[in-house]
Amino acid sequence: MNLFTDAIAWMFAPAQWSGNYALPKLLGEHLALTAISVLIAAVIALPAGWLIGHTGRGREIAVAISGAARAIPAFGLMVLLVLLLGVLRIPEAAIITFVLLAIPSLLAGAYTGLEAIDRRVIDAARAMGMTEWQIFWKVEVRLGMPLLVGGIRAALLQVIATVTIAAYVNLGGLGWPIIQGIPLRRFDQVLGGALIVAVLALVVDLLLAAAQHAAVPRGLRTGRQVRRRTRPLAPAAEPSTATA
């Protein structure tokens, strides 16, 4: 418990609130790196995932990428890219790493969201005369939103946790107290930094959980609803006209 209280004391010490390595500045750098990486990953993964979900083709590739690529050793990849691209391209190397890390969750969120939609709903939309694009945006994307937000949530969490390694290559972020504290053996600093990242991750998770809940279209919310019967109650002896 002593180390824990030391860590909290470290967090609120005045040295941490001014200067080049002030906590607000580190937080800003951390969020900026996360936001840029997830945005770029979304631009790549969402269209791809939607295409796979809409056409049903390429599913195996999507599954493989979503599964295996999540296990990229981010630290090793980042260091490798820094070596390959050179010290003048460190931000690019780090962002490529985080983008690659975010893509699997976003891809999975996009295509599972579309896959989970009942085909009959899409048929119904087509039967109503909607164009393909209208079906896509108004029906498929809307209905796939909860799973997509779930994918965004997973991606954000993974990237927030991983951006701590950016401090190793001089990009700042909330990993700085950890990476500086270990060689200095200042474990209150290390724990303080780790706690801040953990709290940030939890806060983002809660916000996105609320967003995921809000993303469910009103018509799909479970709960007491009055459902209009489409056909009258009939005895079981009648041959079934509705297909199973």
Added chain:
Amino acid sequence: MFTARGKRSVLAVGLVAAAALALTACGGDPLAEPSDDSGSGSGSSDTIVVGSQGYYSNEIIAEIYAQALEGAGFTVEKQLNIGQRDAYMPEVESGEINVFPEYTGSLLEYLSEDEVDVTAPEDVYTALTEALPDGLTALDYAEASDQDTYTVLKSFAEENDLTSIGDLKNVTSQVTIGAPPEFEQRPYNPAAAKEVYGVDLAFSATGPTTLESLLAGEIQVADIYTADPAFETEDIVALEDPENLIISSNVVPIVSSDIADEVSEVLNAISAKLTAEELVSLNVLSTVDQQSSADIAKKWLEDNDLV
């Protein structure tokens, strides 16, 4: 949701996972270092165990110690490449490892709770002997060191007429020093340089890319350790430190006190011959010529008539 088939595959996966977990116990302790000789280090009182850090330069010095001791008739067991201080210090302190090549300044920083205020080689060594826990002895330290520096490109030094750290005042444009992250908090950080030498330096935590950043011109000053082969392979020069701002960190054998007398002659003879330039050359043989530490050590001992 769970069909019979589902239950069976879940069971199968569970069994495989349990078996895999059980099988990991067969591998032995992954943290134990492979040792050269049979028999345990602490068990046999005649065997001297020589350890080294997970750092190629330290491994070369450990090989030198080990081969010299073998040449002097001792039975030696090597446990090389253990890792950082947090990993090996417990074993050194407990006596499981008997001989360890260390660096006076950084070991002193590691052992001291408070900030270290001594910097000259002799003072650091004295402070270290006081700070060492019981059971450990520091033998003679060598001229060879692996300490922090304020290093610049030779061209930059010539352009701005720089010989010592204080001369950086002459530079009109912004001067940034790149170093590992912890440098910013050390007693010889840019803030201290401002106090002692009156120079204004910005800090960049370049860490593992420090040398490349210096060569690429991203930073003007770099913290390159004195044993770095770059001093031979690149055109860089360390600025002089006449006010002894930077803590000295010389190579020193840390040995178990009970064998200190036996091994001191052999190891002190090595420390007497191990100069700063020699250590850099040994490191170049390792990084540039890719020779093994054992070969480098053997040749050095032969060249210096120590074996």
